[in-house]
Amino acid sequence: MSLATASRVLGGSTRVVGDELRDAVHKAAAELGYSANLQARAVARGTSDTMGVVVHDIADPYFSTIAAGVMDVAYTGKMVVSLTSTSADTDRELAFVAVMRAQRARALVLIGSRTDNARATDELRAELRIFTRSGGRVVCVGQDVLGVDTVRPQNAEGARDLAKALAGQGHRDFVVLAGPPGLRTANDRVAGFRVGLADSGIELPDSAVISGPFTRDGGYEAAGIALASRTTPTCVFAVNDVMAVGALACLRASGVAVPDDVAVAGFDDIPTLQDVTPPLSTVALPLFRMGEMAARLALRPADDDQQRVVPISGQVLLRQSSAITRR
Amino acid sequence: MSLATASRVLGGSTRVVGDELRDAVHKAAAELGYSANLQARAVARGTSDTMGVVVHDIADPYFSTIAAGVMDVAYTGKMVVSLTSTSADTDRELAFVAVMRAQRARALVLIGSRTDNARATDELRAELRIFTRSGGRVVCVGQDVLGVDTVRPQNAEGARDLAKALAGQGHRDFVVLAGPPGLRTANDRVAGFRVGLADSGIELPDSAVISGPFTRDGGYEAAGIALASRTTPTCVFAVNDVMAVGALACLRASGVAVPDDVAVAGFDDIPTLQDVTPPLSTVALPLFRMGEMAARLALRPADDDQQRVVPISGQVLLRQSSAITRR
DNA sequence: CGCTCAATGGAAAACGCTTTCCAAAGATCG
């Protein structure tokens, strides 16, 4: 029994190996507790089964839900996923992509909003080009600015529809709690919301847009600023659900009733947050499925070599947090 | 300029390379977009910088928060983490450990409750032994049954303390929503809770323990069963927060007021769930820090070769969901 | 019965690195 034979039976080669010999190999491997060194295999084969995934913050349910979708199809595709949580730091993202390239990963899924930072975007694009040129596939869940296959949530359109729906309910005086300045997802949602309001004959002054971190605490603080600086609006739109939940907490702490005194709406429809009270008006995104789609794109190359962009439309969900009661 | 020299400057060798030569290498690498093949390096060096992490469900905030802690220290330790989400399937867990061994990972962090399944536990223990014997380090966040370093939340003690606290508030008639039957974390919490009640002179009949999936929906359903099958208890203890939230939703849907009609308590103090209403009484676990500790154990071997077990005590937090109002 | 061909085993080259070992060239020193 030679190394070649052993490799053939253990490595899933196409070559047929005789029955007795195959059994002998298996038996020996079992006895020795031997298992092939995947790194060596990767070197020899020139390809690995690694898929890189980057998220901004794995503890944020938005990302963890999408990641769960990605990992699910990665699992069925027998891929090993390397994950990193970048704290939305573009340099860390870039560095991870470089590591994945060094690791000769087969695919890369970048989950999360792109930024307005042109330098960072250019650098990333350059790094990705090298990655793809050597045969790697990359997919982005976010904005289509990298020139790679992307699963693109329709943030502007969703926010626009939400604005119209809220205006349709009779809300007139809005405040929006935006995310951090450079984040495209936040910007797109604010812009879309503004368009929706304009369509309804409502203007949203810049002074009514308060930015803050994309987190629960960010929402809490932004809501506090809104409360302090203005005559109370009738409706607060937080650009994502976790900020909305923070806002709810702040309003509650300040003795402002939702939705009686002021309405609140969010974005994403995070599953974990479906049970907050009052139930949050929001625009629902199929987070888990988005992850699945991204992973599938990453695993299956395009037939023609074209870039694929899958738009994901959000569904406006008016729930109790924006209900019109008395007022 | 030879390959050896290039390797020395790019690979961070201890050998000194002359300045001009080093610069030349860097320049060439930059021009060619070259980056060393980490797999080949791992083969040559006989060790890699991979850390494997397994969780039951990455979309569950309990796991994602711990994982965030793990990844944070993994990042500072320049480790690449491979993550898998097993759906609490012991076979998948075992398979992943095997893959990590094949990958020659340096460390492995197993996050999540062990089960009562003796066969699965034995198999895993055997696989882990092979892994450690070849130099890998493994850490478990959960019960100390694998014979490896473990970060051990004091589930029984926490639940006992919670039971006492609730009994101290005057609650007498309890129902507990347990997790799936074989899950140790669930069992430990139920058992501890029972002890705490006994200490307070209260008996918890088996009929008052309803098991169900460890999820929001599991909590919802279990609460429904509790409501249907019994005269309403005065206090419902769900063995984790996400089930408690499901229970809250079910109670709300059934028109049962919390805490006026029935109190509710959970376990974990999930950050994402801190804003549910009414605020959940629970026992707080430092999830993120637990992840950090686990990763640190995984990266630094014990001085003596002893097994290290770090007990993590939970802190009882009585909030409004269990407040005694009128009644 | 000799020939061709399919099936299967093994030797050895290749994958892309690291590292040991040797060599050459200065530097140091008595």
Next chain:
DNA sequence: CGATCTTTGGAAAGCGTTTTCCATTGAGCG
């Protein structure tokens, strides 16, 4: 000024696989 160190560069061996290429064997067939 020659001998001995100390640097630093390069050749080559080694890491653990896969895979190509050849060799052997036995079956099938006219």
